Amino acid sequence: MRLNAGWRSALTLLALLASACDAGRDFRHDFVALGTVVTVTAYGVREQEFRSATNSIEAYFAKIGNEWYVDTPGELRRANEAIAAGQPVKVSAALKELIEAATVYESLSDGLFNICIGRTIRLWGFYAATPQPARVPDPAQIKALLASGPGTAQLSWDGLTLRSANPDIRLDVGGIAKGAIALNANRILRAHGIDNAIVNIGGDLAVAGQVNGRDARIGIRAPDGGPPLAMLDVHSGEAVFTSGNYERFVEIDGQRYTHILDPTTGRPVEHTASVTVVHTDPVLADAAATALLVGGPERFAALVTRFELRYALLIDKGGDTSLTSGMAERLHWAQPFQERAVTGPGT
Ligand code: ADP
Numbered sequence: 001m002r003l004n005a006g007w008r009s010a011l012t013l014l015a016l017l018a019s020a021c022d023a024g025r026d027f028r029h030d031f032v033a034l035g036t037v038v039t040v041t042a043y044g045v046r047e048q049e050f051r052s053a054t055n056s057i058e059a060y061f062a063k064i065g066n067e068w069y070v071d072t073p074g075e076l077r078r079a080n081e082a083i084a085a086g087q088p089v090k091v092s093a094a095l096k097e098l099i100e101a102a103t104v105y106e107s108l109s110d111g112l113f114n115i116c117i118g119r120t121i122r123l124w125g126f127y128a129a130t131p132q133p134a135r136v137p138d139p140a141q142i143k144a145l146l147a148s149g150p151g152t153a154q155l156s157w158d159g160l161t162l163r164s165a166n167p168d169i170r171l172d173v174g175g176i177a178k179g180a181i182a183l184n185a186n187r188i189l190r191a192h193g194i195d196n197a198i199v200n201i202g203g204d205l206a207v208a209g210q211v212n213g214r215d216a217r218i219g220i221r222a223p224d225g226g227p228p229l230a231m232l233d234v235h236s237g238e239a240v241f242t243s244g245n246y247e248r249f250v251e252i253d254g255q256r257y258t259h260i261l262d263p264t265t266g267r268p269v270e271h272t273a274s275v276t277v278v279h280t281d282p283v284l285a286d287a288a289a290t291a292l293l294v295g296g297p298e299r300f301a302a303l304v305t306r307f308e309l310r311y312a313l314l315i316d317k318g319g320d321t322s323l324t325s326g327m328a329e330r331l332h333w334a335q336p337f338q339e340r341a342v343t344g345p346g347t
């Protein structure tokens, strides 16, 4: 069969289009895990690679959601049962690594980040599916739970075997686990040959590569739930973690109490609405965001120095901001928020 020139160029165009498709497209996959919505977006990938990667990620999230959360049947619950009974318990290398990272961050934050205060967190009712305590816990009860000074200094290791002399310790790695989970999600993507992707776990995210040849630009949510208050440029290999007092809370007599506690008082943090940290280590970003939220505006500068952060932003409950100069360079403010932040509350 002989084709005329018009047909030949049309076929050449089709072949070019086909190879462009083969070179990859952008895909997005959403699923529910870890009590939130997870979104994986990948750029310039083949569909089959993407499906296979997101299947692995979804399976990993389902498994780790059981292993590392307080009331699900997994290794964290087993560890807590053993600690309560004064028994040694063997954990996975991954959980040991997470607890050891938390030990470092507890020390960097002078105890503001503390994974050992699970009993106090339970007293406030935050582990219930619908957290609804009838009343603020009795201060004497809070004091009693903290009297033994629960902290990672009271944990000891023999290989992967953990034990604690303090049976009041209940581990809760909720303030750091998403960092490790995001890191592993990125490893799974890379193992599937996917280099340009964003894993977003309920607003905490890790960026690999670029978005169609440009740096990723993500919105920073306003604590009051309004439109994004700023856009943030995120480079390849960076993670963005936010701790907010608006995400999960209990309401008692019309007042909201956040799920993040100040370990020194055993009470929910009130002074700060949110903290966002950008770092190449998502585990550090996750823990630092929680620690800086507990520290509040007064300890912002000191904690930035201790954690050696280049990019951190804190919004206090009145809407005033504290931020590092590196963060200021990365942020593109939405105008109305900037005005509000500069003038402050009540003006
Ligand atoms: P997110 O809810 O976005 O994951 P965080 O990373 O700040 O926010 O984690 C909050 C969780 O950390 C709480 O639900 C609780 O499990 C745990 N937590 C609460 N207070 C502290 C604290 N002072 N130090 C470490 N972990 C904490």
Ligand code: MG
Pocket (backbone or CB within 6 Å): 174, 175, 176, 241, 243, 285, 286, 287, 288, 289, 290
């Ligand atoms: Mg955190």
